[in-house]
Amino acid sequence: MAEIIVVTSGKGGVGKTTTSASIACGLARRGKRVVVIDFDIGLRNLDLIMGCERRVVYDFVNVIQGDCSLKQALIKDKRIETLYVLAASQTRDKDALTSEGVRRVLDELANDGFEYIICDSPAGIEKGAHLAMYFADRAVVVVNPEISSVRDSDRILGLLASKTARAEKGNGGVKEHLLLTRYNPRRVASGEMLSVDDVKEILGLDVIGVVPESPDVLSASNAGLPVILNDVSDASHAYEDAVARLLGETVPLRFVAEPKKGLFARIFGS
Amino acid sequence: MLAVGLAGASAEIEALAKAVDLPILSAFRPASHSVAAVEPVPRVEKEPVDSELGIAAMIQQQTVRSGQRIYARRRDLIITAGVGAGAEVIADGCVHIYGSLRGRAMAGAHGQLNARVFCQEFHAELVSIAGVFRVFETIPTTLAGKPVQAWLDGEVLHFAPVGG
Numbered sequence: 173m174a175e176i177i178v179v180t181s182g183k184g185g186v187g188k189t190t191t192s193a194s195i196a197c198g199l200a201r202r203g204k205r206v207v208v209i210d211f212d213i214g215l216r217n218l219d220l221i222m223g224c225e226r227r228v229v230y231d232f233v234n235v236i237q238g239d240c241s242l243k244q245a246l247i248k249d250k251r252i253e254t255l256y257v258l259a260a261s262q263t264r265d266k267d268a269l270t271s272e273g274v275r276r277v278l279d280e281l282a283n284d285g286f287e288y289i290i291c292d293s294p295a296g297i298e299k300g301a302h303l304a305m306y307f308a309d310r311a312v313v314v315v316n317p318e319i320s321s322v323r324d325s326d327r328i329l330g331l332l333a334s335k336t337a338r339a340e341k342g343n344g345g346v347k348e349h350l351l352l353t354r355y356n357p358r359r360v361a362s363g364e365m366l367s368v369d370d371v372k373e374i375l376g377l378d379v380i381g382v383v384p385e386s387p388d389v390l391s392a393s394n395a396g397l398p399v400i401l402n403d404v405s406d407a408s409h410a411y412e413d414a415v416a417r418l419l420g421e422t423v424p425l426r427f428v429a430e431p432k433k434g435l436f437a438r439i440f441g442s
Numbered sequence: 443m444l445a446v447g448l449a450g451a452s453a454e455i456e457a458l459a460k461a462v463d464l465p466i467l468s469a470f471r472p473a474s475h476s477v478a479a480v481e482p483v484p485r486v487e488k489e490p491v492d493s494e495l496g497i498a499a500m501i502q503q504q505t506v507r508s509g510q511r512i513y514a515r516r517r518d519l520i521i522t523a524g525v526g527a528g529a530e531v532i533a534d535g536c537v538h539i540y541g542s543l544r545g546r547a548m549a550g551a552h553g554q555l556n557a558r559v560f561c562q563e564f565h566a567e568l569v570s571i572a573g574v575f576r577v578f579e580t581i582p583t584t585l586a587g588k589p590v591q592a593w594l595d596g597e598v599l600h601f602a603p604v605g606g
Contacts, residue, residue, distance in 0.1 A: 323508055326526045330507025376505050
């Protein structure tokens with residue numbers, strides 16, 4: 173039975189697509205059969221981050237409207253055996269999505285043997301975001317440690333608890349997880365940025381991971397290589413930890429403390 | 443669409459509110475003058491004994507998230523979790539929050555002057571009792587983060603720390 177995970181946030185630009193790509197790769201690298209779907213119709217980015225933008229022939233809207241089969245639209249990742257991408261349409265907009273159509277596609281993917289279906293939600297709380305979260309079993313809410321992002325995530329958590337299929341049927345609700353991204357321990361220490369504890373207090377949820385601010389994220393998106401596949405980056409290790417926690421493992425939180433400068437670094441500058 | 447309240451403060455609106463049994467949400471009258479934060483709590487007079495059993499309070503166990511609005515009609519509202527910034531909790535009776543209040547709390551929505559607001563951790567944006575409201579641009583240090591109760595005395599809203 174497939175598990176549907178929505179990656180959402182409310183606020184734009186916090187790292188949903190980066191997170192969707194990295195989590196999908198992290199799960200697939202562990203042998204799971206994973207498909208990641210871009211719900212941002214008209215403003216598609218997932219294919220760029222995954223590095224398959226020149227291989228998109230058919231997209232999500234084509235499948236919903238029956239222009240092609242699901243198999244024709246799924247793009248197999250070149251690096252990881254069990255990973256597939258379903259890109260969004262660039263020429264249409266969110267009105268092309270229908271609840272019935274999305275449900276049909278998700279059912280077909282589940283029947284096709286996929287273990288994890290990652291839904292990359294667009295920003296906002298309109299139709300695209302609503303449909304991305306509606307059928308979810310679990311949600312990863314991406315938050316930046318900054319007040320507007322926290323406020324918008326609070327709103328999204330409210331919607332997850334009330335406007336999803338699981339909430340309406342009353343069978344447990346959507347399991348919510350918080351992922352803190354673009355975390356900068358130095359700015360937290362100087363009081364400019366909210367800390368992990370501040371965010372936990374305001375939103376009332378534990379974090380499933382803390383991803384530090386890293387220049388590797390931009391390099392990764394430029395190269396079309398999800399940052400988790402970069403073996404030396406802090407961001408990559410943080411995403412690996414988050415995937416481990418998603419699968420139920422207990423992993424201590426890394427990258428929340430300011431890295432201590434060694435003697436040479438302090439004498440000669442960092 | 444589920445109507446939650448009526449806006450406006452004319453006599454016709456009030457009559458309509460009575461007829462359809464909805465609270466009036468913007469018959470706001472600002473607190474008449476600025477109030478010192480810490481005041482002695484007045485003694486509550488004993489209510490006359492009533493043989494009819496009242497309705498139990500509405501109980502909300504989940505965190506009230508930003509953008510959500512909870513309304514307890516003709517009874518108290520008890521919340522055993524936090525109220526997020528941008529959320530609204532409204533009751534015709536009292537509002538009791540066993541958690542932090544970061545949003546708006548409005549008690550006595552139909553004009554009950556004796557209604558009160560209680561919370562464990564005060565960071566409210568707005569508190570209103572029977573339409574008399576106060577907005578908190580900054581929260582006085584005597585109240586911030588502490589258990590606080592709010593009550594109405596005439597046209598004046600009072601706030602004071604509550605509990606042991």
